[in-house]
Amino acid sequence: MTAPEALLQVRDLRVDVAERNVLKSVSLDVPAGALLVLMGANGSGKSTLGLTLAGHPRYRVAGGSARFAGQDLLALSPEARARAGLFVSFQAPPEIPGVKNNLFIRTALNAVREARGEAPLDAFDFLGDARAAAARLGLPEAMLGRPVNDGFSGGERKRNELLQLAVLRPRLAVLDEVDSGMDVDGVRAVVQLVQDLRAQGTAFIVVSHYLQLIESLAPDAVLRLDQGCIAETGSLALATDIARTGFVRTAEAQAA
Ligand SMILES: Nc1ncnc2c1ncn2[C@@H]1O[C@H](COP(=O)(O)OP(=O)(O)OP(=O)(O)O)[C@@H](O)[C@H]1O
Ligand SMILES: [Mg+2]
Numbered sequence: 001m002t003a004p005e006a007l008l009q010v011r012d013l014r015v016d017v018a019e020r021n022v023l024k025s026v027s028l029d030v031p032a033g034a035l036l037v038l039m040g041a042n043g044s045g046k047s048t049l050g051l052t053l054a055g056h057p058r059y060r061v062a063g064g065s066a067r068f069a070g071q072d073l074l075a076l077s078p079e080a081r082a083r084a085g086l087f088v089s090f091q092a093p094p095e096i097p098g099v100k101n102n103l104f105i106r107t108a109l110n111a112v113r114e115a116r117g118e119a120p121l122d123a124f125d126f127l128g129d130a131r132a133a134a135a136r137l138g139l140p141e142a143m144l145g146r147p148v149n150d151g152f153s154g155g156e157r158k159r160n161e162l163l164q165l166a167v168l169r170p171r172l173a174v175l176d177e178v179d180s181g182m183d184v185d186g187v188r189a190v191v192q193l194v195q196d197l198r199a200q201g202t203a204f205i206v207v208s209h210y211l212q213l214i215e216s217l218a219p220d221a222v223l224r225l226d227q228g229c230i231a232e233t234g235s236l237a238l239a240t241d242i243a244r245t246g247f248v249r250t251a252e253a254q255a256a
Pocket of ligand 1: 017018020022040041042043044045046047048049091
């Protein structure tokens, strides 16, 4: 019997940014419903991987492949990737002046609902769901009526990324340091939302530098990216080790 194909299969992915080769060779599998933690020193390429999967035009795929839900992910437009059930949060969420947050999120939601064969939500039904999700995430309701991230604080921007995640219910979510800059209640809301969505079958790649969050998420695997390559794969013990010894992973450091 052959094993079922993983939800996301990345093979020997090589990515250039502005004439510089940032990802040298990245291979990983995310089975449906699994939670992977991706760690790595600053500049090792974690955000590059997420933004490449999302289809950001600045990240040029120079080799390798990525299959998502049985499709050639790299051949799809960014919006087709989202409709197929991929969600990638921004480490630094951009402002979109002039575009109201609730209209932005409802438009995205109705596009993925259409792809899932679900009826679109009208403004009234959407607002009810969005308000409830915002309340669970500790995001003031007024944020729904403001332009996307316009004048939002750092933590509010992160909560707004989580609001999109909660509403869209993707098949795979890549969360890029969504906990950084968040207060203690915000981090708790991240853990709760991830647990809720996992119970509904969402898989995750979580990028984080914080052991406490990583432990709370009980990952299926922890991967360490180093200079554009997956250098180590392990269990939660790998994250504990990194927290203890840092990213310089010499044999002596690991034995200490
Ligand atoms: N537009 C660009 N021009 C030149 N170099 C870039 C550009 N974008 C990214 N890089 C470089 O690519 C490397 C990887 O960046 P990336 O943002 O993926 O790192 P990261 O692992 O997410 O780091 P951090 O933990 O700090 O978020 C860095 O050295 C960065 O300077
Ligand atoms: Mg990053």
